[in-house]
Amino acid sequence: MCKTKPARGKGYTAQASCITSVLMNDIEAKVNLDTGAFCTCVGKDYIQTILPGWKNHLLPIEGVQFSSASNYMYSLGILDTNLVFPHPEGSIRMKTEIVAMENCTSHHIILGNDYLNIYGIEINHQKDRYLTIEENKRQKFACSNMPEQISKVSSKKYTYKEEFVSNQLVEAQINPSFSPKMRHELIDVLYT
Structure with missing residues (x-):
């Protein structure tokens, strides 16, 4: 062109x-x-x-x-x-x-x-x-x-961290004894 x-x-x-x-x-x-x-x-x-x-x-x-x-x-x-x-x-x-x-x-x-x-x-x-x-x-x-x-990037509340969890961690087996706070902290570490 x-x-x-x-x-x-x-x-x-x-x-x-x-x-x-x-x-x-x-x-x-x-x-x-x-x-x-x-x-x-x-x-x-x-x-x-x-x-x-x-x-x-x-x-x-x-x-x-x-x-x-x-x-x-x-x-x-x-x-x-x-x-x-x-x-x-x-x-x-x-x-x-x-x-x-x-x-x-x-x-x-x-x-x-x-x-x-x-x-x-x-x-x-x-x-x-x-x-x-x-x-x-x-x-x-x-x-x-x-x-x-x-x-503009979509303003929906859906975050790309959630996309990471649903796509990349779909087969991860997080210890079921983790509290919600511990689970959240682990995901934060894996995401960064």
Whole structure:
């Protein structure tokens, strides 16, 4: 497919961002899949809007310098978290380490080449842009230049942890003498 070429001197208007919706700790977040980014990162202002207690969960980071195309980036630490790519045919959960940055101004989590490569994420630039994730190329996840064009993640109370329990732990035999609290704590450990 060949798109209409922008007028001379307007090539920058072709917009090739790839933004999609994910769940981070069961809260909707926007992710920009950035093939030019060295690592996965997030600005402190954006992460504060979706994960208010984030500073309490930072892992230390030392001896690494980061830079964007225009300036140095100051790292605050690493967030060890899961990103869930929701899909009606089965969601995909990715264990990620996201570098929190002091001066990153993006209004998205930037998923860089580190996790694009680890999980085999491919971006298809057809008319209806989408991405696929290595483990199942038939599942297509919508992406767009504009965050408002990405459909909202379902607001139903069903959580992806419940999906994990019903799909992944279906044959698990949890000790019947466990109290409901112990069972819940075990599932939390297995889910993370």
